[in-house]
Amino acid sequence: MAILVIAEHDQASIKGATRATLTAALQIGGDVHLLVAGSACAGAASAGARIAGVAKVLVADAAAYAHPLAEGLAALVVGLARDYSHVLAGATAVGKSFMPRVAAELDVAQISDITAVLAPDTFVRPIYAGNALATVKALDAIKVVTVRGAAFDGAADGTATATIEPIPQGPQFAAARLVRQELTKSERPELTAARVIVSGGRGLGSGENFHLLDQLADKLKGAVGASRAAVDAGFAPNDYQVGQTGKIVAPELYIAVGISGAIQHLAGMKDSKLIVAINKDPEAPIFEVADYGLEADLFQAVPELTAGL
């Protein structure tokens, strides 16, 4: 039994979501192979080879994979998958897009967004915005699984180095093309990898006020997140959104500022180790999940907190 993990990388290093996926793969057990599809991605391949537990790195290095789209990446993976018992990827925007194509082309089920491995064929996954946990057994011969990064610690580098094996480019799919990317520039840690997250809601009132959170986050070396209401109102970019349909996070410390705590938001952050809520509404549901609740005007409390650190 061998497991194929599809890496997300920036051509030079392996992303945290993939390291978490590798931990899930190692819990399943068996030889773990890492697929790095990229362009001039030797750095990412050797970084992958150093991760503890990776037995082999497969590298598809081609210009077409500078920014692989779901169609082409799925075709490459399908070509390899029949030699494996499991195909795993992170439940990220990339993983969520190409993995169901892999499953459909292999004619097998996909198990989405797992949070625990109980047996090589049995996994736990949240349903209904995390209000229930399903224990699901996959009956197909090849298990196609996406992994919730926040639920597994990232696999660290080991002492050994895995072999790196170049593989040929897979079939291309001309009907889908990348036009442009508009990525949010930030010096802060990635939301899904941050130790501390300061998250803001509608209570901030404007995009300008949202920068209050930047100062607090910078002091804590944290990331800035947002509720759906804040993103919908244009206070923060879409990639800040934490929740059922946004990013799922589980930092050491989550500070919710001016967030009422809709169940869809709680679904994205309630596994944080410590939750602090600052809200002027004493009835806000966020207080029900907060370890420390401060009923206060955020425009006074946040600068005071920032100054006190």
Next chain:
Amino acid sequence: MKAMVAVKRVIDYNVKARVKSDGSGVDLAGVKMSMNPFDEIAVEEAVRLKEAGVVTEVVAVSIGISACQETLRTALALGADRAVLVETAAQLEPLHVAKLLKAVADQEQPQLVLLGKQAIDDDAGQAGQMLAALLRWPQATFASKVSVNGGSVEVTREVDGGLETLALDLPAVITVDLRLNSPRYVTLPNIMKAKKKVMATIAADTLGVDLAPRTQWLAVSEPKARAGGVRVADVAALLDKLKNEAKVI
């Protein structure tokens, strides 16, 4: 060109799901059911494309028991032209749904299929991508902007680092995200009009799709509840707790 929209009947967005005491699933008896909110956005987008003269007909499709007709009526009241119910009482998984939708797409021959990016009950997020793979069509997930230009469609997607825009040759599958549009309110005159629109029913077992389960749900349980926290009086007390009790800063 024709647009097909898939809609799912799910627990209402505002209802908190309760796990059955025997661990066999979520208790849906007597619970308010509605159209999956993402699917509503997909219907709205298709109707807007029709109003803009890009699409000529919007066909809404749902799969499940006869109660899904209510969901389809909502789609018709939002502006879909006709509806198709693929009727089955089987426990469906995303792969089954994708295969049944493919069978309908083979009959209907749409140029564009729109679906919600995920259903808020099983949170699987698979059906659209699986359908695209089975049809061998290009796909764009998590759409926040859709513009059709002749034989192709440009889709802006919400991805982990920000936004990404793809061009897809038609026919194509698009799964929609929250910020694509705000669905209109269903008005009484439109509900009345919807009653006169055509709703066809196809028995799922006539479509030649194997609906045997591919997964087995062993148990459904409640997540561990967080222990109740405390209220702190002021910022100084909060700082003290963070430093000396939780020791996180």
